Structures are given as structure tokens and as C-alpha cells.
Amino acid sequence: MNDPAALPIVDISDLAGSSVADRLAVAHALDDACRRSGFLYIRGAQLDWRLADRLLATAKRYFAQGMAAKMAHYIGGSSNHSGYVPAGEEEFGGGTRDLKEAYDVNNDYPHAEGRRPLLGPNLWPDLPGFRDDVLAYYRHLDAIGRQLFGAFACALGLAEDHFAPHLRHPPNQLRLIHYPLAPAAEDRPGIGAHTDYECFTLLFATSGGLQVMDRSGEWRDVPPVDGTMVMNIGDMMELMSNGRWLATTHRVKKVAEERYSFPLFFTCDYDHVVAPLVPPHGARRYAPIRCGEHLFHQTAQTFAYLKQRQARGEVTLAQPLPLGSFGVQA
Template identity: 60%
Template sequence: MTNAPVLPVIDITRLGSDSLADRRAVARELDAACADYGFLYIKGAQLDGALFDSLVARAKAYFALPTATKMQSYIGLSQNHSGYVPVDEEQFAQSSVDLKEAFDVNLDYLLPTGRTPLLGPNLWPEMAGFQDDVQAYYRHVTGIGSALFRSFALALGLAETHFDALTSHAPSQLRLIHYPHDDTACDRPGIGAHTDYECFTLLFATAAGLQIVNKQGEWIDVPLIDGTMIMNIGDMMEILSNGRYVATRHRVKKVVEERYSFALFHACNYDHVIVPVVQNEVPLYAPLKCGEHLYNQTAQTFAYLKRRIASGELVLNAAVPLDSFGQRAVTTA
């Protein structure tokens, strides 16, 4: 790993301080990094390296299983869009089909929900220890996310607890992703260019490969830094901040070594309507229903949902095209 950051590095340790001044100081740093870049690194006492290591080991063991075994928990069999995602399942817009496999986990929502997409019990594989390790990581990183939501509230001039009730049972998704190394894959990307749909993402990865678009419209590499996670702004935080923070397009290029990454996408509650929250500004964005946006964007990328749309089984409501947020820059290859 390299120690030459191309993005800001924010120490979030003081978000756990009893001093409001300490928490405000972190919020100012977070605000500046998100306004200037939309991508940053976070570090701090909150990050539990042992949990990260356990999840890496578990993911390696899981993805090494035969495809037939993994397909027993295929995401298309789930109630809440959870489970195994095989290679060739996802495609962003007109880009190449992604060269990756994944296992997706949502909030394990056990209350009655009718037929609300994305809410329900997770589909888990029959692998000893898998659910325990994944849920431990999910709880840990959503806890960090809760502290960051409070920091965003301070940064945007709101009450520190503004987002607490709005994220109490959010369909925040964790993706365990395996990017195989394949010399025969030409320039097929690990994941095509896109913005994330939610408020913000916290990412831990084992190898390089992530690229982002800078303000000049150029693709730049994001190296890994020991002891950090990568954080980025998504569509919903762009709206909430009324454009102060802009969702940044990113991709994973063809990897030069096997890569595992763990992305937790932090959202608001399914039924919450996302609107700009900045005071004394004319809203620049129309309201957006959180769960509807998540599902609509997902349905435009996953093959099993595209098949349901094509058959007429699934009809999307008020879906905006993929890549509707973020910089409108022309990017270079």
C-alpha cells in the first residue's frame, strides 16, 4: 500500500468526544473535503482492524466455493435484494458487463413489510460463521456511519441529531465484492463508471483499482492507505446539501491483482423523501423518495430485475436515468 494520498485524510476520532467543539472541528474538515472532492479517506480510533481482517478471510473462503454452491443463495431468489451476485449479473448503462462477483446484505428487516422492495430478511448462505462475521462488520460500520451522519448535520447547520430518526431503519446495503484477476479479460472493468445512489459510502479494500473523476474530467487512481477507509458522497447527499457536495463518478479498472472490497452504502429510511435541508437557499433539486430511488437504480443494473421489467412483471415508477447526479464533466479514458 502507498502512503501518498491524492485526497484529504480526515481523522474522525474526535467524533466520539464529549466536547461539541471537537465534533464541530471534525465537521468543518468533513465539510471542506466533501465540498472540494466528494471523495476522502477517514481514519480514527473507531476503525476496528480485526473486524476487517475477519471479513477478508471469510470473503475469500466464500468466493472460493463452487459457483453452483454460491448460486443456491442467488440474489434473484431473495425477498430484499440480498444474496450472491454472479459475474455478468451487473451492467451500468452502456458500459461493459462488470467483471466481479459479490454478496449483498441489506438491513435484516424482520417486521411485516408487504411487498416493499429491499425490505425483508436477508438470504444467507449455509456457511458456518458467514452470517456472524458479516453482521458484526455491518453493525460496526453502520455505527461509524451514524456518527458521520451527525457530523454532516453539524456541517450543514442542522441540529446534530437531525438524521437520527431518518436513518433508524435504513435499507443501507453492504456489498462484499470479489474482483478476480483475469489476464484474458482485455480492458473489461471490474465495475463500470457510476455514482452511488445513497447518502455516502464507506469502503475498505485489499488492493488498488479504484478510480474517480476529478474536476478536470480526468480519471485518477485512488491509492490505498493503511489504517483508513475510503468515503464518498452519493446522490442523496448531493440533494440534501443542495449541491454543496457533489456525487463523484467512479469505477474499478481492470485489476492487476485479485481484489476484495467491502462497501457499505449509507441511506435514509425507505419511505423518507429526500429534499435539500440547507437553510435559506432556493432548492435546486426536486424531492426524491429514498427507497424508490434505490430500487429504480438497482433495477436498471441487475440482470434478474431487467428480465422482470422486460416481461412486464416489474414496472418502475418515476425512475431517473443512471448517472443522473454528479459532475457533468466529459471524461477521458
């Protein structure tokens, strides 16, 4: 599976077309790929790589700034979990802090009514072109994500528009991540082992380092493939499919070269409750969860500033699921 050909590659071009039969064919291909592996590559005529190139150039300019300029928009000062994430801010299982920095952007929801912990105004840095380039990429992939939600609905035997009423203001998150080349003596992972909390993720990355845990519990490389993005299944889609598709545990190992990656995490509306949609023989393997609540609770278990807010009593979590509750269990 270290050969990229070992992961499925699905062409999603026909999801933008008018033929129902062609869209169903893509849905069946996605279903087959997701049943075999929670990770796959997608390609499609609707993917605009010029926007990805703009985003990469903007990210390089942003992360090249001094620490003082970046910390001026520290995520801990936001009301929407948006902003700069310094190296060491996140900690996954095992107590090892990640060797990466990031800038997190959420659904830039301007209204006070209906605001939630991950839904509200973003922090934006004072860097010319940053907001425009980031939002252009975010909105482009958001439209493709809605096509994919339709395909997933069909793959589960539901109406193609099943998810549409639950995608009004989803707390989708785009992360601009920079993995610096670590000193030779420093053996820290770029990002620790985890599953994604949302429904699915689309990832554009500049180089290797990503690894996925296969069904036997072995780590396998997921190198970039020209003209494709990586897609993976998250916690909520595992739950909704009742385990038909598994959220896949993944990590970024110590990088061999400077690396940039841009995952966009797709979920349903914050207050939408998800439950298994296709229970085999009437047996449901998972309890229902509220989308945004699960996302926030998992996030609050990894970010230092949110742990500090919990310690001060400013944030209370109502029985969050332990990290690592989904996906392949090694």
C-alpha cells in the same frame, strides 16, 4: 491526484467523544474535504480493523467455493435484493458487463409490517461463520455511520441529531465484492463508471484499482492508505446539500491483482423524502426524492434479474431518474 496525499484525510476519532466543539471540528473538516472532492480517506480510533480482517477471511472462503454452491443463494431468488451476484449480472453505462462477483447484504429486517423491496430478510449461505462475521462488521460500521450522519448535519448547519429520526430502519447495503484477475486478453472493467445512489459510502479494499473522476473530468487513482477507509458522497447527499457536495463518478479499472472490496452504503429510511436543505438565495437545484424509491429504481436499471422482472410486468418503476443524473458530468 494519483498521489494518495492528493485526497483529503480526515480523522473522525472525536465523533465518538463528548466534546461538542471537537465534534464540530470534525464536521468542518468533513465539509471542507467534501467540497474539494467527493472522495476522501477517514481514519479513527473507533474503527475496529479486527472485524475487517475477519470479514476478508470469510469472503475469501465464500468466493473460493464452486459456482453451484454460490448460485444456491442467487440474488434473483431473494425478496430483499440480497444474495450472490455472479459476474455479468450488473451492467452500467455503455453496455459493458462488470468483471466481478459479489454477495449483497441488506438491513436484515425481520418484520413483515413495513417491508420494502430492499428491506426484509436476507439470504444467507450455508457457510459456517459467514452470517456472524458479516453482521459483526455491518453493525460496527452502522454505528460509525450514525456518528457521521451527525457530523454531516452539523456541516449543513442543522442540529446534530437532525437525521436520527430518519435512521430507524434504513436499507443500508453491504457488498462483499471479489474482483478476479482477468485473463490478459480480456479487457473488461471491474465495475463500470457510476455514482453511488445513497447518502455516503465507507469502503475497505485490499488493493488498488479504484478510480475517481475529478472536477475536470479526468480519471484519477484512489489507492488504499494503511489505517484508513475511503469515504465518498452519494446522490442523496448531493441533493440534500443542494450541490454543495457532489456525488463523485467512480469505477474500478481492470485489476492488476486479485482484489476484494467491502463498500457499505448509508442512506435514510426507505420512505423518507429528501430535499435540498441549504438552498442558496432560496433557489433549489434539485427536486425532492424518496430515499428507498431512488435506490431501488437505480438498482433495477443495472441488475439483469430486475430487468427481467420488469419485462414480465412484475416490477414497475415510476419515472426513475436516468443513471448518471448526479455527480461530475464528463
